[in-house]
Amino acid sequence: MRRPPVVAAWLVRMACPARDLPYVLGDLDAEFALRGGPVRWYWRQAVQSAGELAIMGMRHSDWEYSLLAIFLASAPPAVLMESWWSFVLSQVPLKADAARHSDFAVLSLALTAVLALCAGTLCTRRGLRLAVPAAWIFVLLGQGAVHNIVPAWFCGASLATVALALAAGAWVRHIFDKPSGGRFA
Amino acid sequence: MAKGEYLGEFEQIILLAVLRLESDAYGMEVRREIEARTGRDASIGAVYATLDRLETKGLVRSQELTPEGDKGRPRRLYRVTSAGARSLERTQQAVASMWEGVKVRGI
Numbered sequence: 001m002r003r004p005p006v007v008a009a010w011l012v013r014m015a016c017p018a019r020d021l022p023y024v025l026g027d028l029d030a031e032f033a034l035r036g037g038p039v040r041w042y043w044r045q046a047v048q049s050a051g052e053l054a055i056m057g058m059r060h061s062d063w064e065y066s067l068l069a070i071f072l073a074s075a076p077p078a079v080l081m082e083s084w085w086s087f088v089l090s091q092v093p094l095k096a097d098a099a100r101h102s103d104f105a106v107l108s109l110a111l112t113a114v115l116a117l118c119a120g121t122l123c124t125r126r127g128l129r130l131a132v133p134a135a136w137i138f139v140l141l142g143q144g145a146v147h148n149i150v151p152a153w154f155c156g157a158s159l160a161t162v163a164l165a166l167a168a169g170a171w172v173r174h175i176f177d178k179p180s181g182g183r184f185a
Numbered sequence: 186m187a188k189g190e191y192l193g194e195f196e197q198i199i200l201l202a203v204l205r206l207e208s209d210a211y212g213m214e215v216r217r218e219i220e221a222r223t224g225r226d227a228s229i230g231a232v233y234a235t236l237d238r239l240e241t242k243g244l245v246r247s248q249e250l251t252p253e254g255d256k257g258r259p260r261r262l263y264r265v266t267s268a269g270a271r272s273l274e275r276t277q278q279a280v281a282s283m284w285e286g287v288k289v290r291g292i
Contacts, residue, residue, distance in 0.1 A: 012230075020233055026258035027213035027229055049230020056234040 002037030004029055008046035015050040017057030024053065058122055069119035069131040073162050074138030077112040109157055112139070113165045120169015135162045191276040196244075198223065199235045200273050203245060203263050210263045212236070236263055244269030 009025065016024050032042050058068070116135070123131050139158045192200070202218040203210040216232045219225055239245045243266060250260045265273075 015230075020237075020261075022259045023212055023261045024229055024233055026260070027211070027216070030258065031213050031217070031229075044226075045228050045230075048228035049233075052228065052230035052234040056230075056237050059237075 004032050004042050005039050008043045011046045011050050015053040017060050069123045070134045072119040073116035073135040077115055109161050113161045116162045116165030117169045120166040121172050132166055191279055192272055200269055203265050211260045244272055
């Protein structure tokens, strides 16, 4: 009898939360055997399942999810924005050392808000308690690292943006967990 | 569930499959029932993720069954709760109400 493809099974192992792994893999293997060992079917199941299982796992685990939330919500926006602006200004003669203007701050805050909103939708309620203060620290460190001088208002705005966006994300997730009104298809 | 909130299509299909299977409502059996009745090749991941979401909403509950002997495998049995049954009925009534007087043929 054919054995399930190792790489496809590994994909399921990576994506599936530990709590459900024995049931999911057991079901997959049992049906694989029942069907007579179709490798393509197993691969299709594994690939189609990976995303769903990963999302399910993220919804259950607190600390992994919170770390992701912290990472998404804090340091990357500051670093990305700074890198982008450095690249743009490096292309302009005599502007390489120019100070950042308000549009940089607005874009940076907007990006932080979007990523924090995404992070908040991933976070469990318990995870938010860890994510919010940690994200604040990351924002401070990130902004401190990429700016020679850290304006107080910018730090305050960043902290407020991250906190509000994480909270908004958690609220969005709370709504998403309920049956949606009028959606049949 | 608040008034005016309904189940999604796949959620309805999953709940109906669990109801049909009664004491055999395991992940794989639910997937196979859906495939047999609708022709839809749902992934096992989608089935488990939807059952997990329905359990979070209190519409199904699960029970872990330990394997019997060395050859068995662990299984999780699902059952529809009374809230799940009410939710299904409400959704069905809403859909039926929307279908009243609608003619699709000839459009």
